[in-house]
Amino acid sequence: MITRLPLAVYIETNTTKNREQLQRYAKSYLFNIAYNFDFVFKAVTEIDDLFPQRTSLPRRRIQNVSELMAPQLLYKEQLVEQYYMALTSEEPFVKFVGFYHIMEHFYEEVYNEDVFKSVQHIIQHPGFSAKRTKDIVKIVDLIKKKNRQNKEEFQGSELEALELTLKKFVDISELVNDLTEFSNSIVDHYKLSEVSFSKGDTVDLRDVSNEKLYKKLAARIYKTRNALVHSKSNEGRLNERGVYNPFVNSQELTMEIPLMRYISEAIIINSASPL
Template identity: 40%
Template sequence: MEIKDIIESIVNLFNFELIEETETKVTFRIVSEYTAILDKQNLSDIIEKIGGLKSNENIELFDSQNYEVLVRNESRIAMRRELEQVDSVNKLEYSLNSPSDEYLVFLLFNLNKENTPNIFRRSIMGHRLKRIFGEQEEQPELFEHSLLEVIKRGLMRLETISIKSKTIRKLDEYERFLYAFIFNLGFNLDMNIQPLRFIEEFTQPYKIGRIRRARPMEVEPPKRIYINDLVLHYQKAISSDSIDHQYLSYYHVMEYFFEKIYNDDVIDTIRQELTKPNFSYKRQRDVKGLVSTIQKKLRYRNEEFSINELEALELTLKKYISDIEMFTESLDELSETLLDYYKGNEVSFCQGQKVDFKNTNKEEIYRNLAKRIYKTRNAIVHSKENEKSKYVPFKNDKDLINELYLMRLIAETLILETSKEL
């Protein structure tokens, strides 16, 4: 990490104009005529401090006496609460606040590596920036705004939890302290604070959003009507911070169609058998064959017939994602790495099949895609102690996040394909 890397990160992530660079500072245009500076010596000191810290997933920053991690504040009252607590017995200091300079520089550097241009441009509010600069309008020549401070104050929802210890601590201890602090805030103040565990949690909504219209004035009134239940499942998915809950909500969109599509397939199969020129209801062999076909399709459990859910999923995918080439292009728009990822990687915790979306054998694509989705769903839902293929919350979240891109696009395709013109 060098000074030039941080300058590049700021330009890419915020789209701030670099006005001037000297030996001692870099000046950026922030909004209108207002500028802020990046002090090179100060930045060099920050980078040196970061060099002495550790990180496992590019989201937490720690050493034996300090720990800081980015959090998502989903409290009902959307305002920054600066909280500091001191535990004199265990010699710990807790803080929920804007990030430290070290953490902010560390985060900007890692976000830039994730190819997320302008990720903060709409988050940093213009009117708030003008208010920040307006505080010093009376004597502007005596005051140069620190760019790092402007970013912290402009990004209201960018918060971290910081824990400092006067004694030597291990990472797993800091993680226990973190969750204890979060529970205290939730229990006493009804604050919903979620620590991020890897940087993809932060960038995932952005990667989806950048291929969509993002400005409210560009969104037109609805031209189609959609199935209400599907919209509710979809909204539940995109509003949830829980990765496994998101996955299951997208799955519920697909599951909505299973029974009808599967029953239609059973009826078509029976009709085909009955209308074959060599079928005769007078021949016992033909009738037994028809009964056997029905029994394979429908299983009798708990005094009712149940469908083959995996087969129903595959039929649903075939029916509503008929243009697999267009679907593949949409995946590629999200990220150029996704297609190679699905082709080269199983879902690690359940051995969900690899899927080559460019395979010329379309049947194989649908078959493997259905198995990948279904095995993952089962691993999330069924978490018995001795189960080999099971999802462990938090531990397997990073392996699940790439599946969300796939599930969201499938759910959106199904919702659109089953909509009607308004």
């Protein structure tokens, strides 16, 4: 019987660092390992932590650990935890939802930024006057429209917030490059194939001149997310937006995971702060 010993990462410093600093730096380095090798380490707090989980990709981003550089960024811990959950799961449902939570993290922030910019655009216009009722009403109507879909934890349109999040953090050209390295045919799959169980939109990621590209991408993701998490809705709503059946649709959902993963990685990286 052969027992495989657990792997460990040991990090040391030549300069004085407090415990909190070392933990933050270590977490950044561990994310870089997960990003490049698809291998998740976690801090040891109990005996079960000595046995890390892993999943496999067709290829690694780098082939030799000696090529791995020290991290230059500090990543948001909540996002990295969701990333690890998705990465280590074998279930496409868990992967999709985990990656979606990373996008969802910024909904309120990007939506409020958009409302602020819209109001700012109105009041900075040379024709605006705070002394005219109709100009003030214009601002009030804008805010009402933006908040027309109230949620328990988020006020606004989640679909619009997803689109704004994608626009802020995701470069479509880089996304296409990542997807193409993963599979030569997967970008065409998103262009030609609707997500059948959710009616998720087809999206041509190479059509960067299309002003509605981010909107189409957001619609594909959001409709699929709804089909996953709203499976107990009433029959009429299910017929309208579809429902995920894990025994029938698992393979189809698996095709969406590379898209979700590379978008999530872009968000984690582009929302990080310098180390």
